[in-house]
Amino acid sequence: MPADPFFHAIAIDEDICIGCSHCVKACPTEALRVWNGKATLDETKCVDCGDCYRVCPVKAIYVAEKKKQIISPTHWNVALVPAVFFGQFHYGKSRNSICDAI
């Protein structure tokens, strides 16, 4: 069965969403809209940046833990690690050991 081409790490819990639109204003790709008082996601526009997750005041946006979809033996999984990530570890930790841990 082909994988969902628009699978995203974030999801919205409509039971918690209060329709405040903070996420809509924060989204850089205009992937979010509020319809009938609830945030909705246009999966064709979302780039999984996480900005909406950070600004939601009631934690209605969460990271979906569908690990079978994220870690699939039929797909290549790529992690783009920013350079500053390595700088937060104590001196003496090699770049390779941090990459191995990831």
Ligand code: SF4
């Ligand atoms: S993860 Fe980023 S691109 Fe996707 S809906 Fe949230 S703010 Fe928009």
Ligand code: SF4
């Ligand atoms: S920021 Fe949170 S509560 Fe506000 S509209 Fe978006 S998902 Fe709903």
